Amino acid sequence: MLQQPIPLPRDLPRPKEQILVNITPQETRVAVLEDAVVQELHIERAASRGIVGNIYLGQVKRVLPGMQSAFIEIGFERAAFLHIADVLEQRQHPSEPQRIEKMLFEGQTVLVQVIKDPIGTKGARLSTQISLAGRFLVHLPQEEHIGISQKIEVEADRLSLKARLEKLLPDGSPRGYIIRTSAETATDEELRADVEYLSKLWADIRHKSQHLPAKSLLYDDLPLAVRVLRDMVSDHTEKVIVDSTENYGRMVEFAEAYVQSAVDKIERYSGERPLFELHGIETEIEKALSRRVNLKFGGYLIIDQTEAMTTIDVNTGGFVGNRNFDETIYKTNLEATLALARQLRLRNLGGIIIVDFIDMDNAEHREAVLAELAKALARDRTRVTLNGFTSLGLVEVTRKRTRESLAHVLCESCPVCQGRGEIKTAQTVCYEIQREIVRETRRFEAKGFRILASQSVIDMLLDEESQSLAMLIDFIGKPISLSVEATYSQEQFDVVLL
Known part of the structure; x- marks a missing residue:
């Protein structure tokens, strides 16, 4: 369920x-x-620079009927991705399923807007529904209706704003708009200025689309x-x-x-x-790149970001409550809700986030932690959904992903460990070297071998593994010399035939 x-x-x-x-x-x-x-x-x-919001005159590279999607060239190394759900006609008539192969064909030019930046190995995600953001309004020039932000809840205010905007729209102009929350306090002059700005912007984009070649940038976001x-x-x-x-x-x-x-x-x-x-x-930027986040009263979070999801583990650490162990767990989990909500915003973590709170037997404690987490997440500008505890005691959060996380912007995979976060021990490398020498002995006639490796591996071969090295020399019947390569990482080595 x-x-x-x-x-x-x-x-x-x-x-x-x-x-x-x-x-x-x-x-x-x-x-x-x-x-x-x-x-x-x-x-x-x-x-x-990120390209979310940019508008291109794309060219269809390939249509995939089985996936109901298409790859669109917009001038980047990787083709962008367009799904049927983001095609204007399908969005306008969601109850009437369309077929993408009947809408697009290879080589066709199509006006597209980026809705997600390229992330990892994935190209940008596109939509054919154009939206242009202003201060108080979002212009949807292909639409003919006026929508209102759901955050404006009072029905009288919604009707009033819609009526005001309708009076300001010039006759014959596109009438597709979404009224943003900030428009609640806007004057008629401010709304009119927004309409004029967005109308000029759309006219300029249309003009460029008729005169520029395929794969051209038509609009660059601010x-x-x-x-x-x-x-x-x-x-x-x-x-x-x-x-x-x-x-x-x-x-x-x-x-x-x-x-x-x-x-x-x-x-x-x-x-x-x-x-x-x-x-x-x-200092906060440096902390935001660390796996561990210390809490005020001794607990801590461990945050691991992978391509599929982000996991957050809550631990009591050195926190010792004043009452009993259940109370300690409860207080740590409560404190963690504020910290993890802040970390999602600070690190710009998106997609699926799995939170492993410390197990709580008390149902009231679980409900209180969820309520506190909901309050903390409500301050996020980005769309967030929260689900309750699963049978395994995990909490699932999803956060809309529109751009790279802070770590992906500032960091790259470690060239030594290839992003694993750990490296082979010197002893493991020693045994790999010995197996490699045995293989080379069976394949080639060599007078001897020279091992090129890091200082730690050579030290291990000369000390703890000296006996196994001597046994290997005796087994193959050929001399083996050792040489330190200062530029090698602990996992790197070479076996040279003499």
Whole structure:
């Protein structure tokens, strides 16, 4: 039986936040702080900017009827992926199943928008339903209806906003829009400015699509420093502090045109100490790359990220409660809920997340932990679903994945262990070397052998494994010499025939 997702509470009081923007020619970094604690980190590098939101004139490379999908060339090394569920006609008529082979053919050009960045070995994911985000509205130029954010719950407010927008739309223009939550406090002038901006943007995209060749970029989403003003600034934002004079000017200019409420919140930082260092962000970044997250009262989390899912293990560690063991477990699990919700945002972990809380026998304790986790997850800007405890005592969380995690942005697989997180022992390598020499003896006539290996392996052969090496020399009847290669990792070795 499938578990029903646990609803996340809405309208929780949110703490005031500060947004720090650190800009260099190579990258832009944004940190979101709540009560002076880092909650989110966003990094965009000039050499590898994310492409979510970009619009391309794609060219169909291959149609796969069996998977009801197609691969679309958009100018990158890996072809992008388009599924039938993301084709406009199917989205408009979900109850009428379509066939992708009747919609697309190889070589066809098609207007597509990226909805997921390339991740790992997977290409970008596309949609043929175009959406253009503004400050208060999302424009759906291929649609003819007005939708309203589900976060606007009062029916009277929903009807009022829809009526106001309908009056502002020019006759004959596309009437597909989604009213964002931020529009609740927007004036008619602000809404009109958003409509004009989005209409001009769509007209420009259409013009380019008729004159540029296939695989051309038609629309590039705003850079991160400006997207901060469009997507992150809210009534809860106290300040947006930026450490670049040039970009400060650009952000103020954009805010004056599209985000009037943010103009007075933007500040230029001119202190001597680096902005991120002053607020301890650099230290938090280092911590966010570690497997272990220490909790305040002695417990800790172990976070392991794989391609398929992320697992989070909760441990009591050195925490000793004041009452009994059950109470200690309960308090540790409660503390872990806040920490793991923060880590999901901080590390930008997406997909399936499995949480292994410490086993609790008390049903009330389990319910209280789930309720606290739901509150903590409700503050996330990204869509999150939460399921209850399984029969094995695990909690499943899913978080929408739209960009690479922090670790994937900042790190790469270790060249020594190839991403396994561990290496073979020197003793294991010694035995591999000995087996290799026996194989080589049977294949070739050699006068002797020279072993090239790391210092630790050579030391092992000369010390603990000296007897087994002597037995090998006696067995093959040929001399073996040893040589240290300082550049070799512990797993690397070569057997040279003499």
